[in-house]
Amino acid sequence: MLTIKALSVVCTSTLLLVLGVNEIASASSFNSTPVFNNVANYTTTISGDNNLADIYYPNPTDLKKSNYSFPVALLLQGGLVDKSNYSNYARQVARYGFVVVVPNSKRPDPTYGDEALLPQTTQIDTALQQIIVENENASSPIVGKLDTEKVGLLGHSLGSIVGLSAIGNLCLVTQTPTCPGSFSRPKQIVAGAFFGGNLRDKNDVYPPINNDGIPVALLQGDRDGRALPFRASLTYNKIKNPPAALINIKGANHFSITNTNNPAGAIPDPINATLNQDVAIETIARWSGLFLRASILNDKDAFNYVYFAGDAADPNVTVESKRVPESSSTVAPLGILFAYFTITQLRKRINESKRHFKSNA
Template sequence: MATLKALSVAAVGVALIVDGTAKTAAAATFSDAPLFNDVASYSTTISANNDLADIYYPNPSNLKTGNYSFPVALLLQGANVDKSDYSKYASIVARYGFVVVVPNHPRSLPQFGFTGLLPETSQINAVLAQMEAENSNPASPVAGVINTQKLGLLGHSAGGAVGLSAIANLCLSPIQCEGSFSRPNELVAGAFFGANLRNQNGAFFLPINNSRIPIALLQGTRDSRALPINAEKTYEQIQTPPKALISILGANHYGITNTNNPAGPITDPNTPTIPQSVAVETVARWSGLFLRASVLDDKAAFDYVYDTGDALDPNVSVVSQAKPIPEASCTLGLVVLSACGALLGLKKPK
């Protein structure tokens, strides 16, 4: 991993030289810390499907008078992972300026012998409708502070697969989708941990026609349930940038949850080599900054995700593509090619 990080530092160095001293100064002054110190939460019921949900939101002292408009971030859970197990992650993401909705979605799929918590695409429109109602309800803690026109998806494991299929505007019945699904216009980004997208029997990876909706795949390097190689193959199937594959060094499949292996019999036998609290903070920070870059067009956050953050964070390794590759290619040798890749917003695989 030291070699990977060394390559990353070199790539960032090329980008900084190309972009000039202004970018160097911006990287030196940018803080990757959350924008809000305080976060609050409450529980409600999603009217469309009766799901219980926890809602986390920034809670500055001037919340009701400060003219805030926070986009929605829907967290789609992993199989049989309770919503409470994501409280630390959701709280950190909310502090980056989002109203984070974490539902429990019970389902029964007798044909697969499954009864328990499992996400599906219908939750997306159900939560959008609920947040519109919350925003217009004077009794709601988040009344008047939600931007209901902007939705970012978060997801873990099975929830990440559902989020990927939703961005691809697919209805993968019956596990991820029942009936039909049409991607809402409000959906503008997705960041998913421990997730990949394959066909029903797992035989091949599905093309993700994301229509330029930015996608980040966050992946623990010690994940034995959703293998890192499968995240890499899914990343390759994302048809249009921006896209990023953010590897969390030493994290296993549950690096996003409050504790390791919270889902009963569904466990990851690989012991993480990174402290759980560090893994959760790292996954949440990169998720929050990715959403800020993608949903709020935050240029400093964009630069962090696609350029400088890899070298600054010892716990990650990033492969990313920020812009489409022009048809004309650079062919002037390895050094020039590296600089050309930086100009195009393409970071070399490690």
């Protein structure tokens, strides 16, 4: 499959002839930086299941005075990984304009004990009920600041399985049970971005994911020794409707999303990451945050970054597959995007040449 990156190289000469300076300048103005600088957090109890949840929210100086309405991003933890291990990632996603809710899900398991940290589909409903409570509670730091009708799912590992099942309206029998009883997708769920996960049943069958047009992104480390990259590809191929993206992060392993590699209590990844942990977290959070902005807030620049310009600009990311609606009004003119890719590639090559020259000087 011919990628956008490859096409940008092929079209270089033609683009520089047909595109004006103003168009090229416009194309190079894609901004991937967070919207908010400051983030605060607090911990609450989810009354529906009595689990604790950490809540991270943008905290501008005018939070109380202005009429903010932040969508919610519900982060479903990896198996046996405590919510505290996602604090760095959650903070950075919150900076893109979301209230990030990170609950623990403790439940009995015959292998891991009576209070095993294992996400399940039922916690989605209890978490959604709790955000309504937080939005109406006068003592809550985010009272009146939530858009409770727009919820994006985030997930890691087993949490990705739960999130993908929810979006696909599925209740699968998987290797680790995640769906007790039945499940019906809440109407508030409007997008999902999942790292280090795939969806298959206990017989290793990959079911169709009938996402009904809900945008889905799979973020995958190419050094993941737990959720193997080829499984993400097979899962991506089962997503029925665009928009969808398969985002590869070079040098990332299964725990590149958590504060530290192989956090205590988790089943470790046998393969070490080569991408610095802080860089990996920022990368995964940036792509997650921009994907949610594109999907939930109809942010045109975020949409163009995720589906067109971002992988050319980010040396650690390749968007291997991308599907967008053909009639999408948010897509930037193709010629401008090609020009952007061309300029970015030239800059990369110049910088690489400079580094090579310095190393051999």
